Amino acid sequence: MASNRPAPTAPFVPSQRQPETFGYGGYRTDEGPWEEWNPTEESLAPVRGRHRVAKQRGGGLARSSTVLGVGVIAAVGAGGMASANTGKPPVSISLPDLPSSVDSLLGEGGGHHATQTALSSVTTTTTATDADSSASSADAGEALRSRIIAQAEQQQTQLDVKATAKAVAAADKAVSDAEAKAEQAAAAKAADAKEQAQAAEKAQAEQKRLAALAKQYTLPVVSYTITGTFGQAGSMWASGYHTGLDFAAPTGTIIKAVHSGTVTEAGWAGSYGYRTIITLDDGTELWFCHQSSIGVKVGQKVATGDVIGRVGATGNVTGPHLHLEVHPGGQATGIDPMTWLRGKGLNP
Structure with missing residues (x-):
């Protein structure tokens, strides 16, 4: 929110007479024209305090100082309202005291322009500061979010790797057990086959032996x-x-x-x-x-x-x-x- 700009005024010319002045019914000789006053370092008192203004000799300088003061107040008010609207703590603004020589050189029109320039600079600086702060906060939040996501993905990857390793180990164990059982079954089957073969050989040998003995032995009675x-x-x-x-x-x-x-x-x-x-x-x-x-x-x-x-x-x-x-x-x-x-x- 910005303050209303003051209405522009015509530049003051001492040689011209005004038909009517503020607070008087007619022209007064004590209103001027005055002689131009050029301040020097010896004629100026040391600046102390805040917003000290040099001695004025003309109405133009007074009006310029007034306009500059109003502009500063408006700028400060605008900064405060901007801080209130953005929900952030207010930014303190300090303006240095201007010497009267600068005010005299600016004149009435220059003072108004300086006020507007100061207000625009303060507003722009505040806005830029807020934007930078918001951007920094957003960047920090995004970086934190990225780190959290990366850590979660890393942990999930580790869990997946462990689960895969466990599954592979279980599968390998199952395969090993199956192979061991198959080997045991094959060994048992081979052993049984060998025993059966040995038994068959033994039986065959016994049959041969008995057949040979049968030729040497006979039953005592044929029909019985x-x-x-x-x-x-x-x-x-x-x-x-x-x-x-x-x-x-x-x-x-x-x-x-x-x-x-x-x-x-x-x-x-x-x-x-x-x-x-x-x-x-x-x-x-x-x-x-x-x-x-x-x-x-x-x-x-x-x-x-x-x-x-x-x-x-x-x-x-x-x-x-x-x-x-x-x-x-x-x-x-x-x-x-x-x-x-x-x-x-x-x-x-």
């Missing part, structure tokens, strides 16, 4: 029915359980030597009826019991498949059958003949 197995409990046996393997067949059925050996016994044996014992090369004794007839003698060498007697029902029996017992090493207690025969490649 298994009616009693080893270990059966019953009161009909003196030991309380069955001690051999029974091949039921009609009386007179041929009995063959299971393996080659030597006849160590041939004759009556009480509850066993007619019995023949063949001792093998490893010391195992084979007992052939309940025969109806014996076809070999003690000390005779027999081979696999030789006829040694015939099926009968002699001794403690309920019907015709061959009772076979196996006694390893000639021991009194026998073993299961079924297991022993299968170990030789035979399947009763």
Whole structure:
């Protein structure tokens, strides 16, 4: 907001008479014209205080000083109102005291022009200062905002990097675990395959061995029915359980030597009826019991498949059958003949 400019006045000319002056009814001789006063350093009193004005001798200088004072007041008022409007603290303005020589040189018109120039300069300076302050504040705010955004982006980037590294580590661990499990499964599978292969080889070897033994061993009876197995409990046996393997067949059925050996016994044996014992090369004794007839003698060498007697029902029996017992090493207690025969490649 600016103050109203003062109305321009005509320059004062001393030789001209005014038809009417302020405060008087007519022209007065004591109003002038006066002589021009040129101040010097000796005639001027030292300037003290604020806004001291040199001695005036003409009305033009007085009016110029008045106009200059009004302009200063207007400028100060405008600056205060501008500060109030902008919401910022007021800016203090100090004007130096002007010597009267400057005021006299300016004249009435010059004083008004100087006042306007001073007012314009103060207003422009205040506006520029406010603009610079606002620009500085905006620049500072923008710089702070940019720093905050940059820090946030940096932190987010760090979090993203950590999350990515964690995900990569988890993926690598999962892959490693999967590979380890796959390797373990492959190793286990290979081990199983190897075991199966070894088992197959072992079984094949056993089959070959049994096939070879089968050529050396034979079943004692060709046509038969298994009616009693080893270990059966019953009161009909003196030991309380069955001690051999029974091949039921009609009386007179041929009995063959299971393996080659030597006849160590041939004759009556009480509850066993007619019995023949063949001792093998490893010391195992084979007992052939309940025969109806014996076809070999003690000390005779027999081979696999030789006829040694015939099926009968002699001794403690309920019907015709061959009772076979196996006694390893000639021991009194026998073993299961079924297991022993299968170990030789035979399947009763």
